[in-house]
Amino acid sequence: MPKKLGIVIAGLALFLLIGGGCTRTDAPADVSTDTDAPVEDTSPIKLGWLGPLTGDVSSVGTADREAAELAVTEINEAGGINGRMLEVTYEDGFCEGKTALAGGTKLINVDEVVAIVGGFCSGETLAVAPSAEEKHVVMLSPGSTAPSVTEAGDYIFRVVPSDGFQGKYAAEFVYNTLEKKKVAIVYAITDYAEGLANVFEEEYKKLGGEIVVKDSFLQESRDLKAQLTKVKNSEAEVLYFPTYTEAGVVGFKQAEELDLGIQILGPETLSDEKLVTAQGAEGTLYTVPVSNESEAFKTKFLEETGRDDMPVYASQTYDAVKILAQVIESVGTNGEDIKNELYNVKNYEGVSGMIGFDENGDLTSAEYKVMIIKDGKSEDYTK
């Protein structure tokens, strides 16, 4: 008897699956008839959001989701886009390619979003980019800084500067300002951290510095003692440490336990509250893009979300949603039109600063500064 029941259930499931496929193929036909009569269209405009909601980096991802929600609420309270409400589907990208691809493909093919805010992590953006290119869906990333995103495609934009700038800035800072000539690099094996590590290495060598150790770790690793032991036994005077939050927290702790005793420098991910307050973080330096972040937005965001600290790239996420809304308002929901219009954005006054895109969809300018972690807080570094 149970066997028979199993067959019946399997049959039903199969039927449902086939049925599901049918409704999906019907959907595009509806959309095309909608665009014939845009005046009467009051259906919501769908955007997608892709970023880490679980796993490593999820503390930043969930905070930036709140920034996106804030922007959406404001747009809808002001009457939406040409009378149509804005609706965002949030998908988890787990800060890695495989999961992001599943989420991104769903956004593009099933939810049929007009554009995607994200991916957040570089690995997410790079994984989804080919599908987005093929289906003419614009991706506007608030946090993917890997240099390789520049060449990811015509439909791929970002409101953060490429790490080509940041890695170079960090290398120059170590060589010229700190005047250290021997550096160890330990990075997480991710598109983001590896991109930074490579740019740093290249630029630092160009300046005449020496990389004495270059080693890596898996993003989900919680034991960096082996790598740090290698660094400690080298002649390195500075450790360049591009990482995400979770591995960074244990990395700082283990560096202190092993009495590493050299200056640690990292990228903007170190600004996460969990890292700033982590054991062993004291005295660590990190580079951040100089954002002319609007104080008014900061106050509003902290008030709305009840948070104490501004998460990294929250203002960029907010800007990304607002820019897309503005572009859709003027050119409609066609992917190609949105893409072309985005290239015309040159002087958008966002809450994260002035935004303009170059021919690669990258920001036209980037400025950085160095922060230092002191007494569990970040402040501007002065030599």
Next chain:
Amino acid sequence: MFFQLLINGLIAGSIYALIASGFSIIYTTNKFVHFAHGSTATVAAYFLYWIFSNFGLPLYLVFPLTILIAALFGFLVHLLIYLPLKKRKSSSVILLIASLALMAFFDNLMQLLFGADVKILSIFPHGKGIEILGAYITPIQIVILIVVLLLFFGLWAFSKYSKLGKIMRAVSDNPELAKTTGINSIRVQHWSFVIGSAIAGLAGILIALEHNIEPAMGTHLMIQGFTAAVIGGVTSIPGSIVGAYVLGLTENFGIWFLPSGYKSAIAFVLLLIFLIIRPQGIFGINQGNRDQKM
């Protein structure tokens, strides 16, 4: 550098051993792969975090309570999930699938309850480690080493001399035969879940102090723990602890020659070598039984 790598390897091995030994206890009497064993450690760690940050109970109460909760958790998982399946004569593959489902369920439940971000327990004052022969080790790491050492001898003596330990070995050798001699094998299986999960609770506490707390901590560790148990011989409890040290030391000394990114690759190459050359593990002798049941 040699001493630091040796100590790093021993610490890593101890952490794997904490997971592997409990896993092995459950495996010997139940003969199926309880992958959700790692989740027991996760649940214990979150319980510790919750009770510590909300109630301010003294530590001598908090730690035993956490271990107790882990033991209860293991017992309930066996009673409510595995036992009904066993009564229906489900194969060990079905039980394995159930354990994978449980693992995913509890990892996600912890994430739902506590959020996905890493939780940091600052119970003990921290700072630079103690220097021994040019290598550094922290007090918590020393505690972990000692606890695992005690666990090793305790479990060895338990399975060799105590009545329950002997019964467990009997059930492990042949559950049907044990039943005919009047041993209540279900009761023994219950006990193995209680003891194994209590060890996972202990592991949860120590790992929370050493590596912080996050929803996927148990799953990551389970992979290493399982590998360690296979290397040492799944059916041998002290063997699984030895296997854990073999794994921890190989990983850490391996990076002397290879980039550290290969650390996990080393672990799995070791696992494959053992599966092919010595499938019963270092201490396992029960080859026939293993082939039948796994």
